[in-house]
Amino acid sequence: MSSGTEEQPGVSVGGRRSRHRAFRPVQRDSSPRAGKHAEEGHELGVTTGLAALSLDAISSVAYGPQAMMVVLVTAGAGALSGFVPLTLVITAMLVLLVVSYTQVIAAHPEGGGAYSVSKANLGHWPSLLAAASVVVDYVLTVAVSLAAGAASLGSAFPSLANHLLLVSLGGLVLLTAVNMFGITESARLLMAPTAIFIVSIFATIVVGALRSHPLAQIGSYAPPGPAKALGILLILKAFAAGCSAVTGVEAISNGVPAFKQPRVKTAQRTEVALGVLLGVMLVGLALVAKAHNILPRNNVTVLAEIQAGAFGKGWEFYVSNLSVAAVLGLAANTSFGGLPVLMSLLARDHRLPHVFYLRAERPVYRIGIVVLAILSGVLLWAVGAETNSLIPLFTIGVFVGFTLSQVGLVLHWRKERSARWRLRAALNGTGAVMTAIAVMVFLGTKFLEGAWVVVIAVPVLMLLFTWTERYYDHVARELKLGKTPPPPRKRESVVIVPTSTVNLLTQKAVSAAVSLGETVVAVAVGGDEEECERIKREWDEWTCGVPIEVLLDRQRSLIRSVVRYVKSVENEDAAIVVLIPELVPRKRRHEIFHNQRARLLAAVLKARTDVIIAILPFHLHD
Numbered sequence: 224m225s226s227g228t229e230e231q232p233g234v235s236v237g238g239r240r241s242r243h244r245a246f247r248p249v250q251r252d253s254s255p256r257a258g259k260h261a262e263e264g265h266e267l268g269v270t271t272g273l274a275a276l277s278l279d280a281i282s283s284v285a286y287g288p289q290a291m292m293v294v295l296v297t298a299g300a301g302a303l304s305g306f307v308p309l310t311l312v313i314t315a316m317l318v319l320l321v322v323s324y325t326q327v328i329a330a331h332p333e334g335g336g337a338y339s340v341s342k343a344n345l346g347h348w349p350s351l352l353a354a355a356s357v358v359v360d361y362v363l364t365v366a367v368s369l370a371a372g373a374a375s376l377g378s379a380f381p382s383l384a385n386h387l388l389l390v391s392l393g394g395l396v397l398l399t400a401v402n403m404f405g406i407t408e409s410a411r412l413l414m415a416p417t418a419i420f421i422v423s424i425f426a427t428i429v430v431g432a433l434r435s436h437p438l439a440q441i442g443s444y445a446p447p448g449p450a451k452a453l454g455i456l457l458i459l460k461a462f463a464a465g466c467s468a469v470t471g472v473e474a475i476s477n478g479v480p481a482f483k484q485p486r487v488k489t490a491q492r493t494e495v496a497l498g499v500l501l502g503v504m505l506v507g508l509a510l511v512a513k514a515h516n517i518l519p520r521n522n523v524t525v526l527a528e529i530q531a532g533a534f535g536k537g538w539e540f541y542v543s544n545l546s547v548a549a550v551l552g553l554a555a556n557t558s559f560g561g562l563p564v565l566m567s568l569l570a571r572d573h574r575l576p577h578v579f580y581l582r583a584e585r586p587v588y589r590i591g592i593v594v595l596a597i598l599s600g601v602l603l604w605a606v607g608a609e610t611n612s613l614i615p616l617f618t619i620g621v622f623v624g625f626t627l628s629q630v631g632l633v634l635h636w637r638k639e640r641s642a643r644w645r646l647r648a649a650l651n652g653t654g655a656v657m658t659a660i661a662v663m664v665f666l667g668t669k670f671l672e673g674a675w676v677v678v679i680a681v682p683v684l685m686l687l688f689t690w691t692e693r694y695y696d697h698v699a700r701e702l703k704l705g706k707t708p709p710p711p712r713k714r715e716s717v718v719i720v721p722t723s724t725v726n727l728l729t730q731k732a733v734s735a736a737v738s739l740g741e742t743v744v745a746v747a748v749g750g751d752e753e754e755c756e757r758i759k760r761e762w763d764e765w766t767c768g769v770p771i772e773v774l775l776d777r778q779r780s781l782i783r784s785v786v787r788y789v790k791s792v793e794n795e796d797a798a799i800v801v802l803i804p805e806l807v808p809r810k811r812r813h814e815i816f817h818n819q820r821a822r823l824l825a826a827v828l829k830a831r832t833d834v835i836i837a838i839l840p841f842h843l844h845d
Contacts, residue, residue, distance in 0.1 A: 266483040272493040273500075274413040276478050279364050279557035280471030280497055281417070282550045284424065284504045286371065287313075287468020288512070289525040290614075294461040296519055302457075303518070309462055310509035314502050317469045319654035321498030323629055325491045326647070327476045330635065332487050334564045336476040337624035337631075342572070344631035344638075348685075353627040354569055355684035357473070359677055360620030361562040364471070365555040365599035367617050369394045370610045372552025375544070391608040392600060394552050399596040402559040403589055413553055420550040421500060423530075423543040428507035430533040437515045437532030439540075441523050463664035467618045468505055471554075472497060473625065477561035555599070563591030573695035574688040612673065619669075619677045622662045629655035716740035717792065718800045721785050721824065722747050724758075725765050728841050732804035733769050735839055740800060745771040746788055750779040782824050789832055799834040807840045 267275055291309060295302045324336070331339035337357055342350035373390040376383050383390055475494045482489040508529060511517075515532045519525060527544055534540045563579075570579035578590050606612040632651040636644040666674055699705075718740035722729050729745075736743045745762070749755035755773040762771045774784040785801075793799055805821035808814055825836050 267478075267481050267489070267493075268483050269489060269493045269496060271414065272475065272478075272482060272489070273496060274417045275481070276474045276493070276557055276560045277471065277497045277500075278413065278417060278550055278554040279368065279474060280469065280501055281421070281504070282368065282547075282554040283468045283470055284501070284508060285524065285526050285547050285551055286614075287465055287470075288505065288508060289519065290467055291461045291465030292512075292517075292525055293519050294457065294464050298457055300518060303513075305458065305461070307509045307513050309458070309465055310505055312462065313465050313468060314505050316466070316654065316657045317472065317498060317502055317505070319629075319650055319657070320469060320472050320625060321494055323632060323651055323654055324473060324476045325494050326632055326651075327628060328479055328490045328494065329487055330632075331476070332479050332490075334477050334479040334481075334568060336473045336561075336565070337628035338565060338568065340628040340631035340635070344634040345627065349627055349631075351574070351685040351688050352681065353624050354565065354574070354688065355681045356620040356623035356627075357477070357565060358562065358620075358684055359680050360470070360618075360624065361558040361565075362595065362598045362602060363613060363617050363620065365395070365398075365558045365595065366391075366602040366606075367610065367613045368554035369552055369599070370603060370606075370608045370613060372548050372550075372554075373608055374610055375548030375551055388603060388608040391603050395555070395596060395600055395603070398553070398555055398559060399592060402556070402592050413556055416546060416549045416553060419542070420546040423539075423546050424504050424508070426539070427530050427533045427543060428504070428511055431511035431515065431529060432507075434515075434533060437517075437528075438535040439531045441520070441528060441531045441536070459660065459664045460668050463661045463668065466622065466658075466661045466665075467614075469501070470618050470621045471557055472501070473621060473628070474557045474561040478564050480564060481560065558595060558599075559592055562595050563589075566591040566594070569688065572692075574692050576691065616673050616677050619662060619665050619674055620681070622658050622665070623681075625658040626655050626662060629658060714796060714798045715742065716798045716800060717742045717744070718802055719785075719789060719792075720745045720769075720802050720804070721781065722771075722804075723781070725761050728804050728806065730767075731841060732802055732839050733767055736800075736802050737769065739802065739837075740798075742797075743769045745769055746774065746785055747771060748774050748776050748779055748781045748784045750777060751775070781820060782827055785824060786827055786831060789828065789834055793832060793834060799832075800837055801828055801834050802837045802839055804839045804841055807842045809843055813843075 337353040341353040369391040373387040479490045530543045566579040569575040629651045633648045636648040718736040720732050747758050776784045803821045
């Protein structure tokens with residue numbers, strides 16, 4: 224099916240109830256092949272859903288706890304006594320978020336997460352804020368995950384350490400290509416590394432808990448700087464840093480349309496499975512780190528220290544670390560699963576160009592995937608794939624989305640007043656307060672380190688959504704959508720056939736023209752009087768029964784002369800059809816041998832006139 228628009232009754236335009244019908248983009252840009260690529264065969268179950276949409280969240284155990292520990296240790300090693308309690312607080316927030324997003328999935332099975340909740344319960348501007356924040360977070364997730372994965376590979380293979388940008392961009396190209404074939408295919412490819420990572424983390428927790436002391440230590444001792452007071456601000460900063468461990472839990476709610484039927488239950492089970500896995504990992508690793516007195520050390524990650532303490536430096540240690548590197552890189556796949564769906568919802572609501580709503584033959588939003596890849600690639604190139612340059616930008620967007628979705632659900636329960644609505648509203652309200660605190664602390668502590676970029680990017684995206692919305696609102700008014708137009712009226716049709724010489728292409732064009740309209744006229748251009756007379760004489764000798772207008776143009780500009788002629792005969796009482804014959808070579812590379820005048824003429828007529836333009840292809844077979 225070709226792209227286009229169709230009317231959709233009762234759609235809001237500009238966040239308000241429209242006085243007319245609004246556009247709805249057509250959903251597919253090609254005709255499906257029966258059976259092979261039917262959408263039912265390309266949907267996610269719980270296992271494939273975890274692989275496709277939860278790697279961002281699961282892989283955060285590699286940097287979230289470390290980020291919190293690095294902040295706490297600035298107050299001295301004794302301050303690490305707060306590591307486990309803060310982890311428990313973050314895990315409690317994780318539980319609230321998982322409960323919240325299972326409710327989001329049920330309330331908004333069309334996907335969209337924080338955007339859908341904000342749009343339904345908070346109104347126009349909060350929904351734009353939610354959408355912009357989540358878009359920024361998705362782009363940053365791709366960049367951070369690929370940069371962190373490249374850094375891990377560089378640690379294992381020193382020869383790659385000086386080529387981290389190339390490694391990151393190579394991973395980006397690979398993920399983009401895989402996702403262009405469909406999310407299920409990418410999920411299947413990701414299942415093996417995801418399973419190895421989960422098993423290795425649980426093995427680390429179990430084996431580490433059974434050891435009374437670390438089996439091995441890695442990295443060099445990092446002498447602490449001047450100790451800071453362990454005050455409320457430092458604790459809040461550590462809490463906010465540790466909150467990066469729960470980023471990604473919203474991705475499943477954004478990608479509900481990708482799940483198998485019953486979509487809501489399948490997506491909810493996947494969300495709960497993610498919460499259980501991530502919660503156990505966070506608490507388990509924190510307890511092992513405390514038991515083994517783990518401190519941040521130079522040139523190694525805290526997770527690698529815990530794994531060395533559990534396994535020593537045997538093959539288990541290397542397998543675990545390679546799985547961490549792989550999953551960190553592949554965590555970018557979460558964005559490829561969630562962002563195109565969110566962008567399609569924004570396009571459906573006329574807040575992004577409708578091209579983002581088009582779906583390819585396989586059930587993927589290819590335009591959204593390509594845009595995500597380009598933005599992430601530019602970001603990686605801008606910072607040279609340096610993870611430390613990206614971290615200050617990370618998490619702010621997603622926690623803004625968390626806060627808005629929680630507040631939206633509080634209002635949802637208050638309006639609905641279903642059974643136990645007060646309990647549900649209290650849970651969501653508590654979660655909203657916790658995530659809002661994290662946002663404020665992040666902005667306060669990371670603003671000069673790079674968070675200012677997000678503060679600028681989010682309003683810019685909101686303005687983009689607003690301008691797009693206003694444009695579609697204007698187009699809807701121009702077309703008077705929602706109002707019954709006058710009945711169609713038949714007009715005399717005049718068919719104009721641009722030509723140059725009498726040949727088989729001309730014969731085919733004139734034959735088609737006399738079938739289309741009552742009045743047919745051919746138009747040719749000559750550079751001088753002699754050439755004009757010759758063209759007229761050859762035409763008369765052909766005796767086709769169709770008159771010809773030979774236009775004099777000293778520069779032999781067919782396009783300019785034909786456009787001028789069409790404008791001179793254009794009137795409201797006749798339907799003017801310009802039938803343009805075009806040669807189509809058998810091989811695409813042969814197009815360079817043709818002047819492309821047919822396409823140029825069609826483009827100029829489309830831009831400067833209101834006539835009907837028809838292209839008549841003539842396929843060359845030799």
